[in-house]
Amino acid sequence: AQSVTQLGSHVSVSEGALVLLRCNYSSSVPPYLFWYVQYPNQGLQLLLKYTSAATLVKGINGFEAEFKKSETSFHLTKPSAHMSDAAEYFCAVSEGNNDMRFGAGTRLTVKP
């Protein structure tokens, strides 16, 4: 079955610095990959998704992620962090069988 590993349960960056949240996946077939964001006391919202159309995926709020098959990775980046980006981020993988697996999450803190 598919699985996803998020490296780093907590990431802290300064405002204006690069954000890099790491995600590696395991899948026996070409996967569908997602990044979701969870703000405090809210449900998850989709940031972006990869469905094989293009390896570099652009999402909302200036985030993007690059699918690298050779590295089985789907890291999330943003060139310049804003205070409003502080949240928990979840990577998820699906093999097309209605079984979406989520990672454990990475909490992003943005320092002024």
Added chain:
Amino acid sequence: EAQVTQNPRYLITVTGKKLTVTCSQNMNHEYMSWYRQDPGLGLRQIYYSMNVEVTDKGDVPEGYKVSRKEKRNFPLILESPSPNQTSLYFCASSGGPATNEKLFFGSGTQLSVL
């Protein structure tokens, strides 16, 4: 406004007392799902439903029941709650299979079982 509504937002109960968490969506979505979120474990799927009267187990179905009698509603039932079911629960829906469709999430239900 398109939304998934869960109730209650917070619930404290005692071991063995049956409870139901309601979930309703107003987007005419066919797919609905329940997840529990625990620290360090992310979200784990409890049950999902592809359509009315069609439900299936996720990764952690033990101790839970669901029903899908109508398209908009997908309640989660704990017949005899236990302390290990203390968790944050999310309902989600999408317009198609969870494969590549965006999931819409409710705001969550924080359950404490004493």
